[in-house]
Amino acid sequence: MENLKSTPLEAEHIKLKAKMAPFGGWNMPIQYESIIEEHMQCRKSAALFDTCHMGEFYFKGDLANTNIEMAFSFKIGTINVGKCRYGLILNEKGGIVDDCIVYRLSADELMMVVNAGTKDNDFNVIKSVLKGNFIFEDRSETTSKLDVQGPLSRELLRKYFPGIIDELKYFSFTKTSLMNQEVILSRTGYTGELGFEIYMPSTICVDVWNDLLKDERIKPAGLGARDLLRLEMGYPLYGSDLDEDTTPLEADLSYFVHLDKDFVGKEALLKQKETELEKIRVGFVCDSRRAPRHGYKIFADGMDIGYVTSGGFSPSLGKGIGMGYVKPQYSSENTILELSQDRVIIKAVVEKIPFYKDGSLRK
Amino acid sequence: MSRYYSKDHEWLEIDGNVGTIGITDYAQHQLGDITYVELPEVGTEIKQFSIFCTIESVKAASDVYAPVSGEIIEVNSKLENEPEIINKSPEEEGWIAKVKVSDPSELNNLMDKASYENYIKELD
Numbered sequence: 001m002e003n004l005k006s007t008p009l010e011a012e013h014i015k016l017k018a019k020m021a022p023f024g025g026w027n028m029p030i031q032y033e034s035i036i037e038e039h040m041q042c043r044k045s046a047a048l049f050d051t052c053h054m055g056e057f058y059f060k061g062d063l064a065n066t067n068i069e070m071a072f073s074f075k076i077g078t079i080n081v082g083k084c085r086y087g088l089i090l091n092e093k094g095g096i097v098d099d100c101i102v103y104r105l106s107a108d109e110l111m112m113v114v115n116a117g118t119k120d121n122d123f124n125v126i127k128s129v130l131k132g133n134f135i136f137e138d139r140s141e142t143t144s145k146l147d148v149q150g151p152l153s154r155e156l157l158r159k160y161f162p163g164i165i166d167e168l169k170y171f172s173f174t175k176t177s178l179m180n181q182e183v184i185l186s187r188t189g190y191t192g193e194l195g196f197e198i199y200m201p202s203t204i205c206v207d208v209w210n211d212l213l214k215d216e217r218i219k220p221a222g223l224g225a226r227d228l229l230r231l232e233m234g235y236p237l238y239g240s241d242l243d244e245d246t247t248p249l250e251a252d253l254s255y256f257v258h259l260d261k262d263f264v265g266k267e268a269l270l271k272q273k274e275t276e277l278e279k280i281r282v283g284f285v286c287d288s289r290r291a292p293r294h295g296y297k298i299f300a301d302g303m304d305i306g307y308v309t310s311g312g313f314s315p316s317l318g319k320g321i322g323m324g325y326v327k328p329q330y331s332s333e334n335t336i337l338e339l340s341q342d343r344v345i346i347k348a349v350v351e352k353i354p355f356y357k358d359g360s361l362r363k
Numbered sequence: 364m365s366r367y368y369s370k371d372h373e374w375l376e377i378d379g380n381v382g383t384i385g386i387t388d389y390a391q392h393q394l395g396d397i398t399y400v401e402l403p404e405v406g407t408e409i410k411q412f413s414i415f416c417t418i419e420s421v422k423a424a425s426d427v428y429a430p431v432s433g434e435i436i437e438v439n440s441k442l443e444n445e446p447e448i449i450n451k452s453p454e455e456e457g458w459i460a461k462v463k464v465s466d467p468s469e470l471n472n473l474m475d476k477a478s479y480e481n482y483i484k485e486l487d
Contacts, residue, residue, distance in 0.1 A: 224422065290419060291424075
């Protein structure tokens with residue numbers, strides 16, 4: 001039996017009768033009552049997610065003299081104080097070790113937010129490239145994180161962060177206070193809706209959770225809804241859509257790779273750019289409510305041309321959607337695909353992501 | 364009319380030689396939000412305890428097993444566009460198919476309501 005970790009909110013989830021399941025080494029709520037209702041709650045009003053399982057690293061040091069740029073596919077030095085940036089950590093082969101967000105806390109301080117299941121490895125990979133004088137700490141144990149996502153999230157949080165909440169731009173953050181503790185409030189998320197993430201000392205997490213839920217416009221949502229929300233946006237999930245054998249070029253994440261700086265894996269990516277890719281990530285929409293699942297094979301013209309990495313029923317579209325890797329010649333829009341496992345055959349067409357286009361993300 | 368239950372959480376309502384098949388409230392609860400039902404075709408011969416349709420929920424695809432052998436004579440086509448009926452009313456509105464029962468003695472392999480309720484109590 002796996003030794004699962006618990007977030008500070010485990011007892012609250014159980015009180016709310018959540019279905020709990022292992023995720024990234026943690027015992028997490030998958031759903032409270034209904035995944036689809038929790039999904040719609042986030043699209044229409046506001047949803048509260050326990051994301052305490054995610055990892056937070058703290059770095060302090062001269063960015064130019066500690067080799068920190070080598071650890072990330074994207075530029076760290078050009079992130080302005082108060083802004084955050086999404087990108088990748090790669091291995092020497094250009095494979096994706098993790099995706100993450102780096103926050104520029106001050107001229108020489110960073111916070112890095114990484115996935116739960118990869119956290120320890122990420123820490124070692126980043127640390128292995130650092131040189132000179134620096135502080136690099138894993139603060140995941142003492143840091144809790146709650147995500148408030150949905151079109152009403154700003155309105156709901158205004159009473160806690162008056163003024164500040166209205167000034168915060170997309171992918172920005174600020175240090176502020178909540179329940180007499182210093183917290184980081186960022187306008188980030190992974191749902192496609194206007195949303196905020198609050199990083200706080202774990203000591204206040206339960207109180208903040210319960211206080212937020214006093215407002216009936218917000219409801220808790222589990223990882224099931226979170227997965228569908230990110231899938232409708234075409235956001236990749238590490239472990240399903242991204243792994244160490246897949247490069248950012250294959251994952252169609254080149255935008256987050258800055259080839260005009262040095263980083264681990266760059267040589268491999270430059271070499272890969274000169275050859276034809278063997279696979280590329282695409283999104284597809286099915287012709288029925290039937291949903292493809294991770295591991296289904298993808299066929300086109302009667303040939304096996306790839307595999308599904310994420311799939312599900314899209315409540316917003318009323319159809320099955322998914323993403324996966326196909327041979328590049330089958331990656332253009334409207335290409336007809338067949339997704340198959342055992343006796344299931346689902347017809348689908350390649351479509352541009354995001355599948356869901358009406359989100360409040362930038363409102 | 365009398366109602367029978369299988370260990371795989373299907374119910375079967377017998378009226379003369381016609382059986383109506385669905386999944387139990389316990390089963391729909393375990394599956395969560397149902398998003399798709401692959402209905403069998405009318406005329407198909409089904410065999411007791413063999414797969415006769417597939418139900419997909421947000422989380423996974425699950426097979427449904429025939430509680431009795433026979434020929435499918437009607438399906439609940441409402442489920443094509445509103446599979447969530449099974450979540451709302453699994454043991455009435457959310458019936459899946461009607462079958463002409465070929466071997467009534469197979470009913471002996473099923474449970475009555477009281478036995479089924481005891482059975483699911485042990486599972487929890």
